[in-house]
Amino acid sequence: MKDNLYKYILGIADNSLILGQRMGSLTGHGPSLETDIACTNISLDLFGQVRSYYQYAAKIAGDGRTEDDIAMLRKEREYVNVLLVEQPNTDFAYTMARQFLFDVYHLLLLNELQKSKDLTLSAIASKSIKEVSYHQRFSSDWIKRLGDGTDLSHQKMQDAIDALWAYTDELFHQTQADKVMVKEGVGVDVTKLKETYYKQVNEVLEEATLNIPESKYFQKGGKEGIHTEHMGYLLSDLQYMQRTYPNMEW
Amino acid sequence: MKDNLYKYILGIADNSLILGQRMGSLTGHGPSLETDIACTNISLDLFGQVRSYYQYAAKIAGDGRTEDDIAMLRKEREYVNVLLVEQPNTDFAYTMARQFLFDVYHLLLLNELQKSKDLTLSAIASKSIKEVSYHQRFSSDWIKRLGDGTDLSHQKMQDAIDALWAYTDELFHQTQADKVMVKEGVGVDVTKLKETYYKQVNEVLEEATLNIPESKYFQKGGKEGIHTEHMGYLLSDLQYMQRTYPNMEW
Amino acid sequence: MSEEQIKNLEAQFEARIARDEKIEAKDWMPEKYRQTHIRQMSQHAHSEIVGMLPEGNWITRAPSLRRKVALLAKVQDEAGHGLYLYSACETLGISRDELYDQLHSGKAKYSSIFNYPTVTWADMGAIGWLVDGAAIINQVPLCNTSYGPYARAMVRVCKEESFHQRQGYEIMIKLANGTPEQKEMAQDALNRWWWPSLMMLGPTDAESIHTEQSMKWKLKRKSNDELRQQFIDQTVPQADLIGLTIPDPDLKWNEEKGSYDFGEINWDEFWQVVKGHGPCNKERMNARVGAWERGEWVRDAAMAYAEKQQQKKEKQVV
């Protein structure tokens, strides 16, 4: 139970960690000051949530590791985020498409996680919902603006959605730990979110005049720690200080 | 003497290490298969030289550190390469301009280093000259091709030369260790190479129909370990494995 | 208006300022007042925006989650400051696009300090402690400046800056009390940022232009040299307290004048950086111009979308 709970928490938190890292690296480089502020804010929210989750995970692990050890001192194969969130900031369309495809899932997940028997997880979820609702509003708005903006922006957003679509199905895969936690009334049965997810996503895409991708081929592996080649470089930076200066206080 | 010799070796070797790293990261992404092969080859030559230098430095240091410890386990502030070689692979014009501006210096340096009283350094220099002559031929040819190619390539090459010019002067700065080593007959007095350097560089630029930059403002800092912001990211990748898996054999 | 009428308006205007009344956007103001304010406020706004870059450089590599969150929040605050300051500037009848254009073309300046690279994590401490520290000394008096929108923006900015300054100092405390490697990192950052921070307070009074007029309009209340002295006197004890050494062999307490004597500033370096040849001037401008150019299609799309939505609404009304 303890081990499964620990794994279950990482399964949620790692997504926010890696997406937060991606969004944080855009700071100062966005298409406008307003989007810069919003993207930094999303990153900030995600890292805030990450801290709560990892602090709890550290307590559950009970082996002296801290939130930072968990965030920054695992091997690549031990990160269990979905492949979606590690995809690069190719352009603003990709950034917003990635955000949107994650936000819809994230909000559905937190809504259910609020009902968890685990009071810490339920509290973190409740606290995060408002933030994530804002993320989803922001990213949905941009899906619409870019999808229904100019021909160029439409094309770029369609490309981004088409490319990232292959990473959506993995959101609804269950690991062994997930299954155990669902049984215990702690975890969310993500398989049950799938239908609503695609319904909500498709509504926004339609409003944005975008085609809903038809491909039935999906990528997976993140939840088992098998990442895309983008992940290693992201981790090199994320872990740099902790690896270079081990066992220090900052 | 021992300490100065150690520092002197790093002052030469770090340039090859960092430039080798930059060139190595282009492999598979160059404008043609032939340039890919050539750039990989340059990287390979440089790393080969680096190994000889660091093996010698490790022997001089005599504290149990290996070539890999020296290459991959220093702090950023301890790398003493010039700023020129750490500049990013912005495009093929930058890559070739950086290579050329270094190669001309590198060959002049090795020609003098051959005469060093230190027989190991002199041997490494002799062995490397053939390789570096090839590098210089290759990069000079590309300066000419791009400078005297199309209008677009001319513009791009001129931009690259203009941007990188500010990093050339540092090649001829002397550290304390350099001065001591020059006195000992071990080191090369780089200040004496400067005139020939600019003469040779300018000849190629002229043949390439490029303007010789007139700016008298130069950047420095690399030789004192104060690097540009590009360096940290380069080191994150370079050091990743050694930092993540310390004290192992590969 | 006749010359006399203008003189009259000017006299009234100066009198209002002398009475410490705030000038508002809709009020009459001399053209030079408007231009000087546009220059100073936009320069300040640009500094906030460019200032995001050196700190943004460490977001992905912050050593702990707590520090990462704080750094993100700080950089976000800077973007926010940029936003208020641009807005305040726009009240003077210049558009944000024009202001950006001045920045991107090199016509407008920004604080030279941001043309130095952030080389280690300790630079996040040094920037907060020293750069924000110097900025506050420059800025606190502006909370009472004569132009209302600027003064109000500065109240908010200063409050946040002093939080940032404490946060930066706190990073330095932690490093200075840490391992020998950390302490060395802190000292190294102080060594690199000390002199540029002194330069931040501007050229010596002898070299400084605009000062007299700026004093009258309360855009400036003390001379650069006075502000610099204040900064030094405030900062040296803070360094002492955490066991770091100011990298100035000539620095010593002058009992008589009740403040520190200090060494010669390298004004050649100052002017080199101001003129665009500092270590990172090119990188900073490339980053800003690059972001702006890469973002063009996004801004165009947002505009097109807004127009379409507007048309839809209008149709519905019809």
Next chain:
Amino acid sequence: MSEEQIKNLEAQFEARIARDEKIEAKDWMPEKYRQTHIRQMSQHAHSEIVGMLPEGNWITRAPSLRRKVALLAKVQDEAGHGLYLYSACETLGISRDELYDQLHSGKAKYSSIFNYPTVTWADMGAIGWLVDGAAIINQVPLCNTSYGPYARAMVRVCKEESFHQRQGYEIMIKLANGTPEQKEMAQDALNRWWWPSLMMLGPTDAESIHTEQSMKWKLKRKSNDELRQQFIDQTVPQADLIGLTIPDPDLKWNEEKGSYDFGEINWDEFWQVVKGHGPCNKERMNARVGAWERGEWVRDAAMAYAEKQQQKKEKQVV
């Protein structure tokens, strides 16, 4: 030519091949022979070029200088193989640009194995050991294939590949004999690369097209299933020797047939990857097409420069 003349030529051609004579570029050959060779040789060349990418991914992060040098040399060899194979292919009257175009448009295939990501350093070992190992089994017979330029290119390729294969195995030995973390990394790489390596030897004989004709032309000498069996029989003892476990619970020695029985291959995965939906198909194509497009101005410049030089020479002659 009359139909009879062609038949005659074809008969002579097949007789030459049967006598183990080499066909050369200038010789008459049936159109189908030409097309089949272009397809296979270019596919092979493309595989070398795309194959540079997964290994290139670890150049900047190789764990030691020695390994970095070896990896660079290996990737450079692959580029070299690409070069000979494209040249050999060009002897059949197709240009390099046309061949690239086929790759970039997705018309030409390359080995599916390169659509898997290189996740850890141990993958550099696994690729050398398993992927190059399987490639050699495919390629050694081609050193005696009927088309001369291809056969000669393959002699050189195979010699280098077997060096790479030993080098890869040596990486695995080092890891397997290393710390528990290193051993785990090696086992993990074997787990991920084993099945894709078996798939590399092609679909089962029942599903395989072109085989009969290819056998006749000595483009193939054994069936896919035979080659796969050979690969397994050769590799299992190598894994045993270094204490790694093949990730196949059904794998066991069959005394009777003198070779290993093995489990079911996931052919759905095979076809998904072949059809362009593997983990990295998009990344690989983006990398190749991106490099080609970014390089266009460079190639144009080289061409323009060469023309100018040519003109200068001609002028001098006049």
